[in-house]
Amino acid sequence: MNTNQLISEIQKKKSFLCIGLDVDLDKIPKHLLKEEDPIFAFNKAIIDATYHLCVSYKPNTAFYEAYGLKGWKALEKTINYLNENHPDIFTIADAKRGDIGNTSTMYAKAFFEDLAFDSVTVAPYMGKDSVEPFLAFEDKHTILLALTSNQGAFDFQTKTVDGKELYKQVLETSKTWKNSRNLMYVVGATKAEYLADIRNIIPDSFLLVPGVGAQGGNLQEVCKYGMADNVGLLINSSRGIIYASNGEDFAQVAAEKAKELQQEMQLILSQ
């Protein structure tokens, strides 16, 4: 899926919502635990109830790996279900990978070929040759961590490096990498005030913005400072949508919460 197709989906659905599929067996409705594959059963129900309200789904791989083989199998079933039934939806493997060149190529194969995700999140600490193997895949996107939504972002990311904050160095340096057109960036909604500066460096790149909702980020603020001419935003909400109810009505309540965000987005897009 290329960027123009994503923009076209955003315009069609009047939504730039990404739903985070972070499945924790301690938090999903109890009646699902008797299913053969409770993780996939949960995801399928959430997807069936919300696919018309969002343009992207983002499973965080940590939640699947924590359940070992059955978790990895549930991840595989989830991405296959999305690709078969909703090929127009932009899929993100939130994996935060990154390793030396030949090893990053193995990760890229894992997520782009074996699992057939449209994109994967990648950590920048190891530099150019750890990221370019991901960028080498045509029509796939690499979403680089820039300024994350957590408190620990202030430990290194906002520190001044050669006269400029590290996350800005990451943005500027990454623009020089081969196939940098395939880059998107993670910028936390909890740091909306940084977005104007970020847009000066990368005016058109798509930003994946976690932290709206449960983590306290504000959608209006993010859009005020972060929206580009091509929208350029994917706003992620995970817990605020998928765990809004843990009763039998969980999928319906998730759809209601997704609809609230979608309608707020529709209003912003029409302004």
Next chain:
Amino acid sequence: MNTNQLISEIQKKKSFLCIGLDVDLDKIPKHLLKEEDPIFAFNKAIIDATYHLCVSYKPNTAFYEAYGLKGWKALEKTINYLNENHPDIFTIADAKRGDIGNTSTMYAKAFFEDLAFDSVTVAPYMGKDSVEPFLAFEDKHTILLALTSNQGAFDFQTKTVDGKELYKQVLETSKTWKNSRNLMYVVGATKAEYLADIRNIIPDSFLLVPGVGAQGGNLQEVCKYGMADNVGLLINSSRGIIYASNGEDFAQVAAEKAKELQQEMQLILSQ
């Protein structure tokens, strides 16, 4: 496995060798491909031939993830085989993970509980609250990327941050984190000249040192600048050992290569 047990194994075996189990089906001997699980068959043969020469094994998870479910299964069988047959060997999941707090906890569970590794490599970019969930596990170790062996290390890690290189900031800041006694650090052998400075900041911490052999790092140099009173080094070699032959004699040749390194280490330890 705690640090004292690791030191005791190093003294017993006169070796601080770690063997990287980076299994690529394109590189292993062809006759193994007819096995039901070629990846595990390869690992088992390498382990059986080398366990007395090394104190640690390090599967890089990328190589397993690239093969999807069957790769994950082979990883599980490999760590189970090690834990059942060689509980005195220090196991490293080279996964380079890191995410916001609750998500890092899921990764820690995946590697420390579900797979029962002794340690996992973690990227520092997201700061304190992305690393402390790993450190919370008693008798487990978190191996933080500091100065990696690749060229991309010069993109950000060696840049000056508030008057000091970023990798030094990572070393110093991480010492203030809760349970920092459970920290080890990745420092590439290709950057041996940095080791004296690193030892000024972390005199006793264990360093996992990749890059000896295929990547060009020099064992003598690494030991000259990096060895601590407690040895404090785990020298990793992957391709130089496991792919030394791709014939039927691959395990025997791997043992010979491991033996060469072990004997070099024995000599250094006796000096």
